[in-house]
Every structure is written in structure tokens, then in C-alpha cells.
Amino acid sequence: MVVSMQIAPPDFDRMFGALADATRRDIVRRAIDSEEGVAEVAGHYAMSFAAVQKHIAILERAGLVTKERIGRRKVVRTNLEGLRIARRLLDQYEELWRGRIGRMTALVAGTAEQPEEPDR
Amino acid sequence: MTVTAVRKDPEHLTMTLDADFDATPARVWQLWADPRQLERWWGPPTYPATFTKHDLTPGSRVEYHMTGPEGDQPRGFWDIVEVDPPRALIFRDGFANDDGSPNTDLPSNEVRVTIAEAGGRTTMSIKSVFVSAAAMEQVLAMGMEEGLMQAVGQIDAILAEDTVPSG
Numbered sequence: 001m002v003v004s005m006q007i008a009p010p011d012f013d014r015m016f017g018a019l020a021d022a023t024r025r026d027i028v029r030r031a032i033d034s035e036e037g038v039a040e041v042a043g044h045y046a047m048s049f050a051a052v053q054k055h056i057a058i059l060e061r062a063g064l065v066t067k068e069r070i071g072r073r074k075v076v077r078t079n080l081e082g083l084r085i086a087r088r089l090l091d092q093y094e095e096l097w098r099g100r101i102g103r104m105t106a107l108v109a110g111t112a113e114q115p116e117e118p119d120r
Numbered sequence: 121m122t123v124t125a126v127r128k129d130p131e132h133l134t135m136t137l138d139a140d141f142d143a144t145p146a147r148v149w150q151l152w153a154d155p156r157q158l159e160r161w162w163g164p165p166t167y168p169a170t171f172t173k174h175d176l177t178p179g180s181r182v183e184y185h186m187t188g189p190e191g192d193q194p195r196g197f198w199d200i201v202e203v204d205p206p207r208a209l210i211f212r213d214g215f216a217n218d219d220g221s222p223n224t225d226l227p228s229n230e231v232r233v234t235i236a237e238a239g240g241r242t243t244m245s246i247k248s249v250f251v252s253a254a255a256m257e258q259v260l261a262m263g264m265e266e267g268l269m270q271a272v273g274q275i276d277a278i279l280a281e282d283t284v285p286s287g
Contacts, residue, residue: 093128093135094126094137096164097123097137098123099164100161101122101244102122103160105139107157108142109142
């Protein structure tokens with residue numbers, strides 16, 4: 001049964017909610033370039049297998065990791081595209097404000113148009 | 121670029137951006153306090169903003185709309201929380217209905233502006249706190265139509281590659 005690439009349409013709340021936990025962020029980082037199964041991932045954390053399994057399920061629902069069955073194992077892999085989408089949202093907000101500050105700077109610099117001369 | 125630092129914290133849905141201006145705090149404050157100045161920077165060139173009600177007093181509501189290339193006019197408001205000229209301004213930035221009343225279906229985000237004199241120059245810090253990622257998405261949808269359309273296009277492309285049926 002193929003379980004890989006079952007990515008739900010992006011749900012930003014779910015995505016950020018999933019990232020709002022240190023263990024889950026660590027799992028995401030670890031699974032970028034590893035080929036570990038759920039049990040191996042669980043071995044890195046001082047918590048029960050079930051607890052780690054739950055974290056992985058949350059990440060999976062958020063579209064941040066996928067589980068791919070390879071032989072008898074289910075390999076946990078980070079869905080880089082999911083991560084990029086989350087990041088892009090923050091990046092866009094940064095761009096929005098960078099644009100605003102660029103315009104503010106131009107306004108402040110264009111002293112000729114202003115009634116007051118700013119101190120320099 | 122006068123932006124000196126950006127800190128993005130997906131965990132707490134906040135973004136803090138520091139900027140540096142070659143001007144006095146009073147001059148930087150004017151960018152917020154004078155609606156005609158505000159109109160020249162709040163919206164991107166493709167979505168200029170018009171402030172129809174502007175009173176920076178705690179408890180008062182500032183009203184504005186933006187005008188898009190297609191003539192669309194998304195409306196927004198600020199609920200002023202705290203004002204300390206020329207040092208601090210805190211407001212909730214939200215979406216409004218066509219009649220100007222707050223759209224309570226859409227979430228707002230809190231913007232905290234801090235302005236300080238630093239060695240003859242002025243630093244301004246903007247801290248945005250979102251109640252949810254959906255709130256953030258909404259703010260982006262209104263002010264950054266173009267960028268968001270690109271992102272949506274990219275997301276669509278990603279989804280098209282997957283096995284999820286569209287729609």
C-alpha cells in the first residue's frame with residue numbers, strides 16, 4: 001500500500017501548529033536527509049514510542065512529513081515543499097513590510113516635499 | 121535598504137522587523153500620524169491606501185481602504201490600543217466589510233511600533249503578532265495580492281503534481 005505523497009492542500013494553521021513544538025521541529029530537521037523508520041526516529045527522544053508516533057502523525061497531517069513504506073519499514077521523510085510553503089508565508093510578510101519601509105525611507109529622504117526639515 | 125534586522129518566529133507567529141532612518145523620531149512618527157503621509161507608504165503602488173478616518177487616540181478606530189488595479193477596494197481598520205508620540209503605537213489591524221464595519225469573520229493582527237532615537241538617527245521596530253496562521257494569510261492576501269497569487273500558483277503547481285484531486 002502506497003502511503004507516500006498523500007499531501008493535503010496546504011492548511012497554514014495546521015502547518016504552523018505542527019511547527020509550534022520543539023520535538024516536532026527536531027523531527028522535521030532530522031528527517032530531511034535521513035531514512036529512518038518511526039521506531040528509529042523514536043529512539044532519539046526521551047519519550048514513549050506512542051508519543052513520538054503521535055508527533056509524526058501531526059506532522060504528516062500538516063503535510064510536513066510523509067511516511068513511505070520501504071520493505072517492512074515506514075520511512076519518515078520531510079516534505080520540503082510543505083516546509084517551503086510555511087516559510088514562504090513568513091517571507092511574504094517580511095516582503096510586505098520591507099516594501100513599506102522602503103517607501104517610508106523615500107518619504108523621509110524627500111525633504112523638499114515635506115513642510116518640515118528633518119534634523120540631520 | 122534600511123531594514124537592519126528581521127526576526128521571524130513561526131512558533132509564536134510573530135515577526136519583528138527593525139529599521140533605521142536618517143531622521144528624527146518626530147519625523148518618523150509623522151509617517152504614522154499624518155494620514156496623507158501614511159497613504160504614501162501603507163499600500164504597495166499597485167494597491168494604494170486611502171485613510172478615510174484617522175485619529176490616533178486609544179480606543180478610536182482608523183478606517184482605510186485600498187484600491188486595486190481592477191478597481192477592487194478591500195477595506196481595513198485599525199483599533200488603536202496605545203499611543204505615546206513619538207515613541208510607541210499599538211493597534212489591531214483588521215478587515216472591514218464594504219460598509220466599513222469590522223469583519224469579525226476575519227482575524228486581526230496586533231502591530232506594535234516602537235520608535236527610538238539612536239545616535240542622531242532613529243530606529244523603528246515593528247512587531248506583528250498574529251492570532252493564527254490564517255490571520256497572517258489574510259493580511260498577506262490584502263496588500264500583497266501579487267506575491268500571494270504567485271504563491272498560490274506555486275501551491276497549485278505542487279498540488280497538481282500530487283495525487284490529490286483539485287477543488
